[in-house]
Amino acid sequence: MAKQQDDRTTLDLFSEEKRPGRPKTNPLPRSAQLKVNKRNQLRRDKANGLRRVELKMEAEMLEQLNALAKAQNLSRADLIQVLIKQHIETNPVPDGRD
Numbered sequence: 001m002a003k004q005q006d007d008r009t010t011l012d013l014f015s016e017e018k019r020p021g022r023p024k025t026n027p028l029p030r031s032a033q034l035k036v037n038k039r040n041q042l043r044r045d046k047a048n049g050l051r052r053v054e055l056k057m058e059a060e061m062l063e064q065l066n067a068l069a070k071a072q073n074l075s076r077a078d079l080i081q082v083l084i085k086q087h088i089e090t091n092p093v094p095d096g097r098d
Contacts, residue, residue, distance in 0.1 A: 065079065065080070
């Protein structure tokens with residue numbers, strides 16, 4: 001019988017294997033743990049109404065953004081969200097009616 005890394009029901013078959021170091025707290029290898037954690041994070045974000053946005057910016061602007069976030073004790077993502085909300089509130093989108 002072949003051992004499958006993501007098979008959690010056959011771990012007892014291999015419990016006699018002694019390994020040096022700290023015992024495993026998760027039966028999955030690190031790469032599989034990362035995939036599971038990322039999938040769970042995306043589900044939590046979706047349940048909270050969050051969507052992923054990526055952007056590119058100049059390094060100098062990013063450094064300024066990081067400094068501003070640190071000064072305001074916010075994460076960079078939270079600061080970007082605050083700045084965008086402020087901009088939208090002060091510059092409402094026209095509804096297109098004449």
